[in-house]
Amino acid sequence: MELLLTLVLGLLYAAGVYLILRRSMVKLLLGIMLLGNGTNLLIFLLGKLVKGQPPVMDESVSVFKDIYADPIPQALILTAIVISFGITSFAIVLLKRVYALVDSDDLDDLNTPEEEEEDL
Amino acid sequence: MKSPILQTATRYLLPILLLFSVFLLLRGHYYPGGGFVGGLVASIAFVLHSFANGTADTLKILRYQPISFIPIGLSLLVLSTVAPLLGGLPPMTALWFEQPVPVIGMIGSALFFDIGVYLVVIGVILTILFTIALD
Amino acid sequence: MIDNNILAPVFIHLFTAIIQLICWRKTVTQRVLSIGGSVLGLLVAIRLFNRVDQSGILTMNAANWDAPFGIVFVADTLSTTLVLLTSIVAVAVSMFSTVGISKKRMLYGYFPIFHFLILGLIGAFLTGDIFNLYVFFEVIIISSFVLMTLGGRKAQLEGGVKYMAMNILASTFFLTGIGIVYGLTGTLNMADLAIKIQAVDNQTLVGLTSCFFIIGFGIKSAVFPLYYWLPSSYHTPPSAVAATFGGLLTKVGIYAMLRIFSLIFIPDDFMQSLLMVMAVFTIITGSLGALIKNNIRRLFSYLIVCHIGFLVGGIAMFSTVALTGVIFYLIHDIMVKTNMFLIAGLIRQLKGTLEMNRLGGLYKEYPKISLLIAVVLFSLVGIPPLSGFWPKIFLFQEAFSQEQYIFALTLIIGSFVTLYVIAKMWARVFWRDQEEERTVNSSFDSLQPYRKVLLVLPILMLATVTLFIGLNAEYVLKIASKIAAQLIDTEPYIKAVLGNR
Numbered sequence: 001m002e003l004l005l006t007l008v009l010g011l012l013y014a015a016g017v018y019l020i021l022r023r024s025m026v027k028l029l030l031g032i033m034l035l036g037n038g039t040n041l042l043i044f045l046l047g048k049l050v051k052g053q054p055p056v057m058d059e060s061v062s063v064f065k066d067i068y069a070d071p072i073p074q075a076l077i078l079t080a081i082v083i084s085f086g087i088t089s090f091a092i093v094l095l096k097r098v099y100a101l102v103d104s105d106d107l108d109d110l111n112t113p114e115e116e117e118e119d120l
Numbered sequence: 121m122k123s124p125i126l127q128t129a130t131r132y133l134l135p136i137l138l139l140f141s142v143f144l145l146l147r148g149h150y151y152p153g154g155g156f157v158g159g160l161v162a163s164i165a166f167v168l169h170s171f172a173n174g175t176a177d178t179l180k181i182l183r184y185q186p187i188s189f190i191p192i193g194l195s196l197l198v199l200s201t202v203a204p205l206l207g208g209l210p211p212m213t214a215l216w217f218e219q220p221v222p223v224i225g226m227i228g229s230a231l232f233f234d235i236g237v238y239l240v241v242i243g244v245i246l247t248i249l250f251t252i253a254l255d
Numbered sequence: 256m257i258d259n260n261i262l263a264p265v266f267i268h269l270f271t272a273i274i275q276l277i278c279w280r281k282t283v284t285q286r287v288l289s290i291g292g293s294v295l296g297l298l299v300a301i302r303l304f305n306r307v308d309q310s311g312i313l314t315m316n317a318a319n320w321d322a323p324f325g326i327v328f329v330a331d332t333l334s335t336t337l338v339l340l341t342s343i344v345a346v347a348v349s350m351f352s353t354v355g356i357s358k359k360r361m362l363y364g365y366f367p368i369f370h371f372l373i374l375g376l377i378g379a380f381l382t383g384d385i386f387n388l389y390v391f392f393e394v395i396i397i398s399s400f401v402l403m404t405l406g407g408r409k410a411q412l413e414g415g416v417k418y419m420a421m422n423i424l425a426s427t428f429f430l431t432g433i434g435i436v437y438g439l440t441g442t443l444n445m446a447d448l449a450i451k452i453q454a455v456d457n458q459t460l461v462g463l464t465s466c467f468f469i470i471g472f473g474i475k476s477a478v479f480p481l482y483y484w485l486p487s488s489y490h491t492p493p494s495a496v497a498a499t500f501g502g503l504l505t506k507v508g509i510y511a512m513l514r515i516f517s518l519i520f521i522p523d524d525f526m527q528s529l530l531m532v533m534a535v536f537t538i539i540t541g542s543l544g545a546l547i548k549n550n551i552r553r554l555f556s557y558l559i560v561c562h563i564g565f566l567v568g569g570i571a572m573f574s575t576v577a578l579t580g581v582i583f584y585l586i587h588d589i590m591v592k593t594n595m596f597l598i599a600g601l602i603r604q605l606k607g608t609l610e611m612n613r614l615g616g617l618y619k620e621y622p623k624i625s626l627l628i629a630v631v632l633f634s635l636v637g638i639p640p641l642s643g644f645w646p647k648i649f650l651f652q653e654a655f656s657q658e659q660y661i662f663a664l665t666l667i668i669g670s671f672v673t674l675y676v677i678a679k680m681w682a683r684v685f686w687r688d689q690e691e692e693r694t695v696n697s698s699f700d701s702l703q704p705y706r707k708v709l710l711v712l713p714i715l716m717l718a719t720v721t722l723f724i725g726l727n728a729e730y731v732l733k734i735a736s737k738i739a740a741q742l743i744d745t746e747p748y749i750k751a752v753l754g755n756r
Contacts, residue, residue, distance in 0.1 A: 020424070025416070032423050039430045046438025073437070076386055080430060082156060083393045087423060089248045090400055094419065096252065097404075098412045110413040191276035198269055204319075210259045211266075212318040 005045050012038030023107045025095045032091065036084040040077045047073025123172070130172040137165035145238050146224055146231075155234035159241025166246055175253045186246035193239025200232035256751070258313040261303060261330045264338055264377045267296045268345075272370035282361040289349040289366045293342070296373070300342035304335040308734075312751035314383070322383075322752050323444035329383035329752055333582070333738045337380045337510060340589045343720060344502050345373045347593065347713035352495040354706045355600050360406050360493070368405070369499070372398035376503055380510060383752055385433055385519075386443045388511065392429065392475075396422045399504060402496045403488065414488035421484035425474035432467030436519075439464070446752035449518045449745060465520035469529070472515070476508025478567050479536035482560050486544060489559070490552040494600025497552065501559050502593030506585060509566050513581070517742040522573050530571035531662060537564030538665045542672035551609045551684070552599050554676060555592075558635075561669050562588055565650060568662050572653050578739035580649030583731060587642040587724055591635045594717040598628050601710055602684065605699045611680060616689030624711060625685050627718055632681060634721045636674045642725035645732065 012034050019031030047070045055071035057064060102109055141162035148154030170178035179185075204213040216228040224231075271292030278284045307313055307330050317326040330338075349369065356365055375394030382388050400422075404415040437443060439460065440451040455461055470481070477485040485505070489497055516522050522530065541561030548554040566588070569581035603609050605621065618625040630641075637643030647670065654663040699707065724731050741748065 020420070028420055032420070032427075035424075035427045039427055039434060042431060043434035043437065046434050048438075070441075072443070076433075076437070078156075079386075079390060083390070083397075086244070086397060087393070087400075089245075090397065091419060091423075093248065093252060094400070094404055094412065094415055097407060098416055101409050101412060107416070110416055187279065191273050191279075194269075194273045194276065198266070198273065202266055205259060208259070210257075210315050210317055210319050211262060214318065 001049060002045065005041065009038055009041050009045060012041065024105050025099065025107055026105060028107065029091055029095060033088055036080070040080055043073050043076050043080070126172040130169050134165050134169050138162055141165065145234055148234055149230055155237030156241055159238040160245070162238070163242045163245040167249055170253065175250055179250070186243050186250060189239045189243030193236045193243060197233055197236025197240065200229040200236065203229055256310060256313055257315060259315055261313050261315050261328055261381060263299045264296050264303065264342060265374050265381070267292060267299055268370045268374040268377065272367040272374065275367040275370065279364070280362055282358060285361065285366045286353040289370070290353065292370065293346040293349040297342040297346050300339045303330060304339045307332060307335045312747060314751050323442050323447035326387050327383040327444060327752055328381045329748070330381055331741055331748055332734065333513070333741065334380045336586065336734060336738065338377050340586060341373060341376050341380070341503060344499065344589065344593045347597065347717050348495050348499050350709055351498070351597050351600065351713045354702070354709045355495045356493055357406070363405055365402070365405060368398050368401045372402065372499065376507060379507055383445050384443055385436070385445055385448065389426070389429055389433060392426060395504065395507065396426065399500060403492050411491040414491035417484045418488040421474055425471045428467050429471035432464055432471060435464045435467065444752065445514065445518050446749040449749055452519055461520065462523070462525070465526065468515050468520070472508045472512045473533065476505045476512065477560050477563055479533045479540060482537065485560060486553060486556040489556040490550060494596050494603065498593045498596035501555065501596050502589050505559060505563055506589055509563065509585060512570055513742060516570060518745050518748070522571070527571050527573060530567055531659065534564045534568030534571055535661055535665045537561070537567060538669040542669050545672060545676045549611050551602065551611060551680065552596070554680065555595050555599060558673060558676070559592060561673065564669065565666065569650055572657055572659065574653055575736070575739050575743050576649050577653040578742050579732070579736045580646045580653065582735040582738045583646035583649065586731060586735070587634070587646060587721070590717055590721050590724065591631060591643070594631050594714060594721065595635065597714050597717070598631060601714060604710060605697050607697060611683045614684045615687040618685040627715060630718050631721060632677050634725060636677050637670060640725055642721050645728045
């Protein structure tokens with residue numbers, strides 16, 4: 001299971017880096033999302049996989065007697081997911097606006113010369 | 121796209137989904153669930169409604185602009201965070217009422233925190249999605 | 256010592272932001288609230304600074320979970336000094352914003368987002384948990400994305416895309432590093448990590464992990480191979496926003512480097528030379544960029560990069576003297592860089608442009624304001640006895656005693672280039688006569704008197720602080736050497752967080 005997850009992890013990172021290096025804005029967005037998922041998977045994997053042992057105690061006992069899953073990586077991943085959700089939605093809105101203004105999906109077109117602005 | 125099937129289904133689905141989101145919110149302290157998931161389900165319910173009937177209709181049944189949910193939720197969240205300071209405890213300490221309340225169970229400051237998160241999530245998601253939709 | 260009130264500056268800015276959100280679209284109320292909240296935040300920050308100065312490191316265990324299991328907030332001298340500086344910047348920028356930001360931007364929630372940004376900065380300085388540091392970094396970057404793109408001009412949005420892409424990448428690197436560190440040690444508390452990271456068998460892996468942090472913080476603080484996003488985005492937002500960014504955002508990266516490298520990954524020889532190479536190239540490329548720029552704000556952007564190199568070089572030498580220099584320079588740099596961008600905004604207000612070719616005659620028309628600006632510019636260059644001069648002595652001294660002659664040379668080059676570009680700017684913008692055919696569309700003269708005061712007062716305030724740093728260098732030096740001693744000997748920090756276990 002670890003080996004499989006490691007391979008998936010490598011694939012996600014590789015695909016993310018590849019997509020970020022492309023010139024298209026949509027691919028940049030997809031790359032960022034893939035990298036974020038890869039990182040979440042990495043945290044999950046490094047928190048040690050424990051199968052079928054939730055970090056929740058039975059109501060009948062008061063202390064853990066057996067090995068149990070580490071709850072912290074799950075909390076970290078949940079936080080990271082929430083944050084990446086916020087960032088991704090902002091990125092989508094921003095890229096949509098830029099596309100409407102520049103009328104191009106190419107990141108190299110984002111170099112309009114300085115214009116005078118209306119306020120400070 | 122106005123599909124009568126989706127519209128009719130949404131009419132029944134919206135209350136059920138909202139009820140389910142409240143259920144998720146309330147069980148969140150000890151079991152899977154919580155404010156974030158509950159808020160997501162609730163906002164998906166409204167998004168479904170806007171798919172079926174159009175964004176303008178959804179804004180009408182919401183009564184208030186979705187952005188006004190954010191300050192309400194945030195202030196609830198922050199008040200429950202700083203409340204323990206009054207008792208000389210560090211912020212975010214969970215305070216519990218002595219007696220359980222029927223149906224809901226034990227009530228603590230964590231519940232108010234979760235309700236705050238619930239409202240903020242609804243506000244943020246609907247604001248973002250409706251901004252994209254109305255463009 | 257445990258003190259539950261150390262998060263008070265964070266909560267004050269949070270409350271200000273919430274009340275402003277409730278007063279959505281009421282711009283006058285928001286402006287008053289913003290100044291009031293910032294001033295209150297400053298008072299609380301001063302109190303916190305004094306308390307820590309007198310009674311030592313204060314900690315707070317959030318939710319009453321003992322360290323290292325819960326999230327711990329730590330106020331040591333480094334944190335409180337930076338919180339104090341951030342609060343001063345917040346007061347200045349919120350005052351300047353009341354006039355310097357267009358009404359359209361205020362209607363879209365400029366002020367609440369600004370306070371969220373300040374909140375994130377203060378939180379990042381106070382936290383003692385590495386994942387919580389990541390969360391506050393995200394609060395900072397999300398607010399800064401919004402501030403960067405608010406208003407929606409084309410150049411701004413384009414700058415926003417570059418800024419966003421690089422900063423998200425930096426966060427991903429940082430998070431990956433945190434994941435690996437957690438896998439290695441099973442803890443996220445920085446004080447606990449400081450102990451447990453030494454017990455890890457595979458020290459090579461620890462060294463590799465620290466590279467993730469170098470890249471993550473390097474992008475944020477704009478060091479050599481990773482700084483290209485900064486000059487292509489910092490000139491686009493309004494000056495008030497650029498002032499907060501230029502003064503504080505890159506410095507958070509430096510703060511994080513100081514914290515992580517002093518507590519967790521103590522720099523070894525390889526790390527020191529890596530940081531040193533980065534610093535040398537940062538100074539050289541930054542000053543080369545500053546030499547060719549004609550727009551004042553682009554010039555300042557490159558100067559930020561150049562001076563970040565001084566700080567990173569000081570961290571690379573990692574000794575008490577070098578760190579004293581770094582801390583002193585950090586204190587000076589936050590004040591001056593913020594003020595520089597505010598000045599750029601004022602010049603734009605006075606003359607309607609920031610292109611140096613089209614400016615001129617400022618000294619003749621506004622002698623008092625020009626003299627005020629001159630004080631700030633001289634401090635930046637480091638004319639003795641002003642504030643930029645003192646920290647460089649320490650950096651030079653340590654560079655010579657550690658025989659880092661190349662760094663000493665680039666320090667000299669960097670300082671001279673700064674002097675040259677600032678002198679060039681002074682000659683062109685202030686002393687040269689305004690060319691006749693240019694029409695000046697100054698919006699300053701038509702402003703009401705109280706608005707003029709609101710534009711000049713923040714600059715005056717920051718200039719006073721800069722003068723205080725320069726003329727009262729002994730006091731600042733005492734603080735800086737205390738911080739440096741705490742960074743080298745982390746025993747008190749660890750003890751304050753973990754108790755005597």
